Amino acid sequence: MNGIFISLEGPDGAGKTSVLQAILPEIQNMKREIVATREPGGVRVAEEIRQVILNPKNTEIDSKTELMLFAAARRLHMQEKILPALAAGKVVIVDRFIDSSVAYQGYGRELGVEVVDWLNNFATDGLKPDLTLYFDVDTDVALERIMNNRADEINRLDLERAEMHRKVRQGYLEIVAKSPERFVKIDASQPLNQVISDTLSVLKNRFSNEF
Numbered sequence: 001m002n003g004i005f006i007s008l009e010g011p012d013g014a015g016k017t018s019v020l021q022a023i024l025p026e027i028q029n030m031k032r033e034i035v036a037t038r039e040p041g042g043v044r045v046a047e048e049i050r051q052v053i054l055n056p057k058n059t060e061i062d063s064k065t066e067l068m069l070f071a072a073a074r075r076l077h078m079q080e081k082i083l084p085a086l087a088a089g090k091v092v093i094v095d096r097f098i099d100s101s102v103a104y105q106g107y108g109r110e111l112g113v114e115v116v117d118w119l120n121n122f123a124t125d126g127l128k129p130d131l132t133l134y135f136d137v138d139t140d141v142a143l144e145r146i147m148n149n150r151a152d153e154i155n156r157l158d159l160e161r162a163e164m165h166r167k168v169r170q171g172y173l174e175i176v177a178k179s180p181e182r183f184v185k186i187d188a189s190q191p192l193n194q195v196i197s198d199t200l201s202v203l204k205n206r207f208s209n210e211f
């Protein structure tokens with residue numbers, strides 16, 4: 001595998017998607033082709049699974065079903081899109097990957113880290129990002145952003161109680177502390193332009209020979 005695999009992680013409303021859209025034009029001068037993608041989704045069937053998981057009407061989906069649906073979508077995405085792109089030497093930037101399952105299902109839904117790690121490994125054959133940018137923001141700030149700016153696209157997980165979102169953030173902080181070699185924490189409570197600029201600095205420093 002010759003490519004570079006980067007994931008973006010953080011609580012809902014941290015700004016990952018906004019940052020990714022903003023940095024893409026700025027990193028087009030990288031020597032390698034860039035593939036930007038997301039989870040759940042990224043390929044046709046995984047996008048269909050995304051619709052099922054995130055539809056607020058699907059209240060029958062319990063925590064274990066949710067975990068397995070995310071894992072199934074991840075497997076499809078990895079096999080069809082991520083691995084071929086990495087094999088071709090590209091830079092893959094994914095909006096959410098394995099750590100989302102640990103934070104949301106492991107910590108948020110309280111299924112436990114062990115079972116989620118096991119299923120992540122099963123689904124991905126142990127694939128891990130080379131670098132994970134963790135966008136950290138206070139839960140109340142993040143929820144306010146979602147309610148104020150994205151009210152038209154609120155999904156099943158956005159609707160969870162603030163208590164669950166607090167557990168997710170706490171989970172992320174523990175995940176980052178456990179693997180400092182893979183994570184860089186970005187202060188996502190700053191104005192968006194500063195978050196974008198910090199993200200670009202991290203990428204340009206880490207991959208200076210790729211620009």
Ligand SMILES: Nc1ncnc2c1ncn2[C@@H]1O[C@H](COP(=O)(O)OP(=O)(O)OP(=O)(O)O)[C@@H](O)[C@H]1O
Nearest residue numbers: 012013014015016017018145149188190191192195
């Ligand atoms: N640093 C910021 N300051 C203020 N508002 C922000 C900031 N970053 C993002 N936003 C706004 O917050 C909302 C959520 O941002 P965005 O969708 O990029 O977050 P996200 O991390 O991708 O969330 P999700 O995982 O829920 O999709 C958007 O309306 C966006 O404009």
Ligand SMILES: Cc1cn([C@H]2C[C@H](O)[C@@H](COP(=O)(O)O)O2)c(=O)[nH]c1=O
Nearest residue numbers: 012039040070096097100101104157158
């Ligand atoms: C991959 C993954 C995602 N989630 C959650 C996190 C978000 O609430 C939604 C995805 O929506 P986004 O707007 O694309 O961020 O799904 C999760 O709980 N577990 C996962 O593995």
